[in-house]
Amino acid sequence: MSFIESPRSTCALGGALAYINSLARTAPVIHAGPGCGSVLTFGQNFDGGYQHIGHSGGFAAPSSNTLERHVVFGGEDRLREQIGTTLEVIDADLYFIITGCTAGLIGDDVRAVAGEFSGKGKKVVFAETPGFKGNTYTGYEIATQELLRQITKPSRRKRQLTVNVLGVVPAQDPFWQGNLAEIRRLLDRIGIRTILSGDGDGLVQLQKASEAKLNIVLSPTTGLAAANFLQETHGIPFLQQALPVGTETSFFLRRVAELLEFDSGLLDTVIREEEDYLWKHLIKLSEAYAYILVNREFGLIGDTNYAIGLTRFLTNDLGLIPRFVILTDEAPQPLRSGIEAAFDGLENNIRPQVFFEPDCYRIADLVRENRPDILLGSTVDREVAKELSLPILTLSFPLTDRVALSNSYAGYRGAVNLAEDLGSAILSA
Amino acid sequence: MSSEHNNIGNTTVPTRENRLHTITAYVGSGNDIAGKAKNGCLLQQDRRFSQSAACAEMMPLCNSALIDGNVVIAHSPVGCSGMLSLINLIGKTGRLMRGLPPKNTKGISTNLSEHDVVYGGGPELEKAILEADVRHNPPAITIITSCASGIIGDNVEGIVKELQPKVRATLIPIQCEGFRSGVVSTGYDAFLSSLLQVIDPPKIKRADTLLLVNPLSISRPNEVEIERLLDQLGLKAQWFPLFTDFKNVRNASETAGVASLCSLMSNYFFRQLKVKYGVSYVEPPMPVGLEFTDWWLRDVGRMLGIEEKVEDLIKKEHARVRPQLDELREELQGKRAYIGFNLEKSLSLQSLMTELGIETVVSTGFEYSDDYGLDRIENLNKRCGGNYTLHIGNFQHFEWAHLFNREKPDLLVGGLELGGAALRQGVPVAPVLPGTFYLGYDGAVNYAREIVKALRNTAYSRNLARHVQLPYRKSWFRQKTHTYIGRSEQ
Numbered sequence: 001m002s003f004i005e006s007p008r009s010t011c012a013l014g015g016a017l018a019y020i021n022s023l024a025r026t027a028p029v030i031h032a033g034p035g036c037g038s039v040l041t042f043g044q045n046f047d048g049g050y051q052h053i054g055h056s057g058g059f060a061a062p063s064s065n066t067l068e069r070h071v072v073f074g075g076e077d078r079l080r081e082q083i084g085t086t087l088e089v090i091d092a093d094l095y096f097i098i099t100g101c102t103a104g105l106i107g108d109d110v111r112a113v114a115g116e117f118s119g120k121g122k123k124v125v126f127a128e129t130p131g132f133k134g135n136t137y138t139g140y141e142i143a144t145q146e147l148l149r150q151i152t153k154p155s156r157r158k159r160q161l162t163v164n165v166l167g168v169v170p171a172q173d174p175f176w177q178g179n180l181a182e183i184r185r186l187l188d189r190i191g192i193r194t195i196l197s198g199d200g201d202g203l204v205q206l207q208k209a210s211e212a213k214l215n216i217v218l219s220p221t222t223g224l225a226a227a228n229f230l231q232e233t234h235g236i237p238f239l240q241q242a243l244p245v246g247t248e249t250s251f252f253l254r255r256v257a258e259l260l261e262f263d264s265g266l267l268d269t270v271i272r273e274e275e276d277y278l279w280k281h282l283i284k285l286s287e288a289y290a291y292i293l294v295n296r297e298f299g300l301i302g303d304t305n306y307a308i309g310l311t312r313f314l315t316n317d318l319g320l321i322p323r324f325v326i327l328t329d330e331a332p333q334p335l336r337s338g339i340e341a342a343f344d345g346l347e348n349n350i351r352p353q354v355f356f357e358p359d360c361y362r363i364a365d366l367v368r369e370n371r372p373d374i375l376l377g378s379t380v381d382r383e384v385a386k387e388l389s390l391p392i393l394t395l396s397f398p399l400t401d402r403v404a405l406s407n408s409y410a411g412y413r414g415a416v417n418l419a420e421d422l423g424s425a426i427l428s429a
Numbered sequence: 430m431s432s433e434h435n436n437i438g439n440t441t442v443p444t445r446e447n448r449l450h451t452i453t454a455y456v457g458s459g460n461d462i463a464g465k466a467k468n469g470c471l472l473q474q475d476r477r478f479s480q481s482a483a484c485a486e487m488m489p490l491c492n493s494a495l496i497d498g499n500v501v502i503a504h505s506p507v508g509c510s511g512m513l514s515l516i517n518l519i520g521k522t523g524r525l526m527r528g529l530p531p532k533n534t535k536g537i538s539t540n541l542s543e544h545d546v547v548y549g550g551g552p553e554l555e556k557a558i559l560e561a562d563v564r565h566n567p568p569a570i571t572i573i574t575s576c577a578s579g580i581i582g583d584n585v586e587g588i589v590k591e592l593q594p595k596v597r598a599t600l601i602p603i604q605c606e607g608f609r610s611g612v613v614s615t616g617y618d619a620f621l622s623s624l625l626q627v628i629d630p631p632k633i634k635r636a637d638t639l640l641l642v643n644p645l646s647i648s649r650p651n652e653v654e655i656e657r658l659l660d661q662l663g664l665k666a667q668w669f670p671l672f673t674d675f676k677n678v679r680n681a682s683e684t685a686g687v688a689s690l691c692s693l694m695s696n697y698f699f700r701q702l703k704v705k706y707g708v709s710y711v712e713p714p715m716p717v718g719l720e721f722t723d724w725w726l727r728d729v730g731r732m733l734g735i736e737e738k739v740e741d742l743i744k745k746e747h748a749r750v751r752p753q754l755d756e757l758r759e760e761l762q763g764k765r766a767y768i769g770f771n772l773e774k775s776l777s778l779q780s781l782m783t784e785l786g787i788e789t790v791v792s793t794g795f796e797y798s799d800d801y802g803l804d805r806i807e808n809l810n811k812r813c814g815g816n817y818t819l820h821i822g823n824f825q826h827f828e829w830a831h832l833f834n835r836e837k838p839d840l841l842v843g844g845l846e847l848g849g850a851a852l853r854q855g856v857p858v859a860p861v862l863p864g865t866f867y868l869g870y871d872g873a874v875n876y877a878r879e880i881v882k883a884l885r886n887t888a889y890s891r892n893l894a895r896h897v898q899l900p901y902r903k904s905w906f907r908q909k910t911h912t913y914i915g916r917s918e919q
Contacts, residue, residue, distance in 0.1 A: 003557040004507065005537045005564075006517075011508025027900060033576045033607040035484025036508070038824060042845075043511020052849055056900035059846065060826040061481045071580060071608050085478035085913060089827060091902040101506060101577040102608050105546060131506030132546045132577055360533075361564055379514065383533045398514035 006360035006380050008303075008328045008397050011131030014040045015139020015169060016098040017061065019147075021054030022170040024202035027062060027092040028054075031079045031110060032100025034065035036131075044136075048171030048397060049404025055092060062086040066102050075108045080116065087122055093203040094151075097126035098143065104130025123203060125150040136172045137303075137329055141225035148209060148226055155210040155234065161260055163187065164196035164212045164230070167223025168243070173305065174399045178408025179243060183218065186411055189270045190253060192260065210234035214259050218243050219305040220339050221331045242342060243305050246313035246415035250275060274412040281416045282317070285423065292423050297321040299372035300352075301363060301381055302396035303329035306409070308342045310376065313415050314422075315346045322352035323372040328396070330358050374426060391429030393422050441604040442619050442697060444485075445612040446473060449696070451798040453482075453611055453823040456911040459792075459806055460815030466803050478913040482823040483795065484607035486575055488616035488694075489623075490536070491516045492645055493571035493603070495523065495671040496678065500535040500561045500598070504554050504585060505575030509607070510538040519645060519863045523672050526649035526864075535565055541577050550583050555592060562596040568675035569599045569627060571620075579606030599627050611823055612796050613771075614694055621698035624670055624678060625705060631683040638665045639729065640684035640708070642698070644691045645671055646774075646844065646863050654869035655690070655716070658726065658746075662738050682706035686732045688725070690868065691715055693773035693801045714805050715773050718781030718873045719747060719754070720812075721805075750870040754784060757877040762786035764884070767838040767856065769793040769829065769847035772821070776805040778842050778861065783813045785877055790836045791818040793829065793847070820910070826850055830899060831910045840883060855894030859883035 009015075013032060017040055020028040030037045041058045045051050052058055064082040066075045079097070086095060097114055110126050117124040127146035129139050144166065165183060170176045180199045187194060195205050195212045215230055215238035217223040227238040239259055244252040250271045257267050285293075298320050300307055307325045314320045322343075331339055340354050353370060357363055364384040367375065375385045375392040379401045385392035394401055395409060408414040445451035452473040455462065465471040486509060493501045494516045503510040513536040521531040537560075539545075539553045554572070561570050574585055589600045605619040621642070639659060643652065649672075656666045669687075670678050681687075687702060689695035692712040699710040711732045716725035723743050730739030764787045768775045772794025779789045794802075806819070818836070822828050829847060833854040841851035841858045848858045859880040861867055867876035 003502075003537055003539045003553055003560070005535070005561075006513060006533065007507045007510055007538050007540070009507060010511045011506045014508045014511065030481065033484050034482040034611050034823065035487050035607045037481025038483055039487060039511045040508060041481060042515050043508070043513075047511070047514045058826070059481050059824050059850065060830075060900055063479060063481045065476075065479050065482050065611060065823075066608060067611055068608050071576075081477055082479065089478050089902060089905050089913070090900050092900065101546075101575070102580065105577065105580040130577075131508045132541050132543055134542070135507055380517070380533060400514050400518050 004358050008358060008378060008380070009135040009137070009172060010040055010043050011135060012129040012133040012139035012142060013098060013100050013131050014044050015136035015172070016127055016129040016143035018044055018136065018170045018172060019140050019143045020096050020098070021057040022199055022201070023055070023094065024200045025055050025092050026094040026096055027056040027086065027090045029083055029086050029095055029097045030061055030063040030100065031075065031082070031097055031103045031108065032063065032066065033102050034063070034067070036100045037061045037063040044171045047400055049174035049399040049402050051171060051404060053170065056090055062090060071102055071106055074106060075103055076113050079108065079110065079113050083113065083117055083124065087117070094123045094125065096147065097124065098129045101130045101132055104128060104132070123151065135330060136169060137222045140169045140222055144223070144226035145229050147206065148229055151203070151206045152209045152234070153207050155208070157211070158213045159211045160213060161191055161262060162193045162195055162212045163256070164209050164215045165194055165198045165218060166196065166215055166226050167217045167219035167305070168198050169222060172303070172397050174397060174404035175395070175408050178406045179410035179414060181406070182408045182411035182414050186249065186253060186270070186274070187256070190257065190267050191262070192256065210236070212236055214239060214256070216241065216256065220308065220342060221304050221329065221335055242308035243410050245309040245410055245418065246278060246317040246412070247275065248309060248312045248316070249411045278412045278415055282419060285419060292426055293318065293320060295321070296373045297323040298374045298376060299324045299326070299367060299370065301326045301328060301375070301377035303327065304331050304339055306396060310409065310418065311343060311352060312346065313418065315350060317415065318419060321350060322346065324353040324355065324366065324370045326355045326357050326363055326366055328358050328363070331356065374422070376422070391426040393425040442615065442622055444610040444615045445618070445796065445798065446610060449798040449800050451612050451614070451796050452821060453796050454914045455797060455819070455821040456828065456914065457819055458815055459810045459817050459819050462797070462819050463803065463806050463810055463815065466799050474915040476825070476913050478827070480824065480826050482611060482825070483613035485605045485610045485613070485616040485619060486573060486607045487512065488613060489571070489573045489603045489605045489620040492620050492671065493573070494534040494536050495520050495645055496569065497672060497674055498567050499675070500537065500565050500567045500570045502537045502539065502554070502557050502561060502570060502572045503575065504539045504541070504550060504572055504578045504583065506541045506577055507538045509575045510536055522864060523648060527672055535567065537561055546577055546581050549581065550578055551588055554583065554585065554588055558592050558596065558600065562598050567598045569601055571601045571603055571623065573603045574606050576607045579608070601626055613823060614696070614796060617694040618697035621695060622701050625701055627678060628681045628706070629679050631706060633683055634685065635683050636685045637663060638667050638684045640667050640669050640681050640687040642687065642689040642691070642695045643668050643671050644694055647690050647868070648864045648866070650866035651690070651868035651872060654866070654872050658742065658869055661742050662730070662735055664733070682708055684708065686710060688713070688729050691771070691773050693771055696800055712801065714780070715777035716868055717777035718784050719750070719870065720784065721777050721780045722869050722873070746870045750874060753874045754877060757874070757881065758786045760881055761877065764788070764839040765790045765836070767791045767793070767833065767836060767841050767843070767851065769841065769843040770861065771795045772797055773801055774861070776802070776809060779809055779813070781873055781876070782842065783809070784873070785880070789813060789817045790838050791820060791832050793820040793822065795821070795823050797821045827901060827905065828910050830854060830901060831906060834906050835910070840880065852890045852893055853897040853899070855890050857883050857887040857890045
């Protein structure tokens with residue numbers, strides 16, 4: 001790992017906290033220094049398009065606020081006290097202890113302290129997520145896997161046509177809720193039920209996650225830890241697919257149906273109707289297409305999850321030319337050749353240049369060297385867009401110039417949103 | 430850099446807890462806290478239940494990112510620099526308001542990894558410093574430490590000493606490990622006193638120039654109001670250290686004296702600056718409303734020997750502004766406010782509320798120390814009775830929620846930290862944010878108008894509260910607000 005100018009992620013603790021904030025009636029118990037919870041609230045909820053999320057999120061997140069004396073003498077007693085009082089004050093079904101750098105470095109035995117509270121009618125789980133373990137995505141990986149390990153019960157049989165959806169990191173994807181809602185809507189339409197949907201999962205769903213027939217990992221990099229765990233422990237296979245956007249969604253739905261081995265009559269109807277919806281709107285765009293979009297080469301700056309799906313839609317459906325893609329999420333080295341390959345096979349074999357680069361200064365240089373006509377990126381990238389007089393649509397983290405509530409860029413409806421927002425960004429530049 | 434620059438400010442600052450017996454946990458009344466403070470029995474207590482608070486690293490990061498041209502390096506895992514984007518937003522707006530082209534603030538995280546915490550993060554910090562210097566050619570680079578870098582024992586000052594000859598920028602290390610203090614202003618001490626390393630000895634004295642410390646939440650319209658007032662006293666304002674050219678940091682010791690727009694934050698720095706360069710200082714409250722702006726101007730006038738001029742100015746300003754405030758008072762009389770910021774700001778806004786006929790039911794501050802609390806509270810107790818609830822908490826949402834629920838105020842006078850909490854409990858917000866004009870005499874009128882506006886349509890908060898489920902057990906609201914402060918009574 002190397003230093004990063006204007007980082008586009010928080011730390012492992014941040015990723016764990018974001019995941020907990022996506023769960024129903026689940027309270028975090030942050031065992032860390034006094035500032036971690038607030039810095040992450042400012043740095044994640046605000047930077048993810050301004051979202052107050054979580055059953056006990058934001059400034060309401062319980063935190064042990066360890067000080068120098070705890071660093072010197074150990075923080076276990078303080079944690080024990082904090083868990084006890086959290087159970088008294090906070091009304092939740094599940095209490096999730098996550099640790100920061102101080103606890104990680106002084107070696108508090110969090111497992112043992114958490115264990116003292118089990119079997120007392122309250123569900124207390126833990127994950128060790130000190131910031132130095134990695135970025136937001138790493139924290140999501142650790143937290144999801146630990147939670148499933150500690151909560152999910154063995155299942156006697158799998159339920160037909162059920163899936164778990166994994167891999168979308170709340171707030172780090174500012175449009176996570178809208179994206180997951182679109183995926184859920186589509187699965188629902190073809191008769192597939194989600195157990196874990198990634199948004200608002202509660203204790204019951206977490207316990208029953210083992211009953212799913214298939215796990216859908218909506219990312220080439222994230223969600224794998226949980227999927228591997230569920231495969232090894234509960235025998236659930238998984239399908240890995242970058243967040244699908246536009247017509248790509250049809251391939252995705254067909255793959256899911258294939259893996260779940262079910263009759264495709266309904267599937268064909270749904271896909272036809274959904275594609276009709278997509279093209280009804282793209283037809284509306286045709287009159288002005290030549291004016292707004294034709295021959296535009298785009299540059300895309302975002303995490304791997306988004307970049308693949310967006311590039312496919314913009315290239316294969318919307319007919320734009322991908323010039324470069326800058327992947328900012330520091331994907332693990334072993335996954336990188338696979339990620340590169342995901343940009344093969346686009347329309348007419350056009351291939352964008354693919355860079356792995358988290359550092360904002362070098363990103364700006366790459367944009368200058370590979371000057372596109374339009375840019376998709378984060379709020380930080382507005383500066384280089386302005387310098388080069390490029391229209392920019394901001395949609396990736398950190399996103400502080402937009403409000404993200406239910407908007408989505410996934411599936412068919414998300415694709416229409418993307419065409420709409422991109423066109424608007426170009427016209428208002 | 431000459432060696433004398435390293436005498437002060439280059440070492441770890443004392444915590445507010447140790448230096449000023451600052452406390453972060455208290456619930457009582459204005460009268461109670463004043464009484465206890467005078468009897469010396471106001472002691473820090475721990476909370477048995479606590480929530481996300483603030484650490485000593487936050488303010489050095491946020492503030493040094495806003496020194497014009499400066500690069501801040503967070504020697505930390507990547508999450509510690511999480512506030513950079515928000516600061517970027519404040520920075521861009523702040524620059525626009527000062528007629529400067531908007532540009533991104535420059536912040537770098539050394540992104541400490543598991544490998545670094547085992548083998549040391551020094552090499553990564555060295556690379557970051559050298560690269561920051563090449564990339565941005567900044568006048569200064571501030572390097573802030575973190576819990577992780579502190580515990581693993583990286584020698585940041587050593588690295589800085591070694592690298593200084595190799596870079597053009599002045600390197601300013603700031604020791605501010607997050608765990609060192611539960612008082613956010615310890616971070617202000619670390620930040621401001623670190624600048625003593627780069628303030629030059631005075632070559633001349635500029636008798637007509639007042640050095641003014643500007644907190645990051647004070648936006649340009651407030652500075653303009655202060656400049657307007659000082660101008661009438663024949664004084665120039667030199668803002669320090671945010672949104673100001675680095676040369677105005679360097680020559681800060683040449684000013685006739687120093688005052689602050691937030692004495693809470695500048696407390697340690699003023700004493701250090703006085704010791705090092707003999708610059709006189711005054712510590713009046715934040716100039717909000719008539720009484721506290723008068724107080725602020727009188728203190729400045731006394732320091733500079735221009736008391737008469739100040740009295741003339743006060744008379745003139747009152748004559749102009751009072752009728753406007755009286756009009757607004759008619760509309761606002763009898764409303765009940767909950768005020769929530771750091772204590773300095775809360776108490777100053779409470780003074781304005783009193784002038785507007787608004788009853789303060791709760792005043793919240795993130796910390797309390799006699800140094801910047803007692804004289805203000807005694808003043809307020811005389812003017813509005815001492816029965817209002819005074820709450821001290823480094824955030825602590827559950828106590829805020831408890832007080833919102835108990836007092837059901839008509840409005841919150843607050844900022845980013847309490848705003849959302851209030852709305853979700855049905856309390857409309859008259860925000861004081863970076864961008865709000867509320868200082869001085871004209872600021873009082875402007876902000877009073879904002880309150881009138883905030884009360885004109887309260888539909889959002891009212892409807893929102895009906896849909897919000899707070900995370901607390903019902904039993905929490907039947908207990909006392911201070912239940913979790915101090916050891917349990919067993």
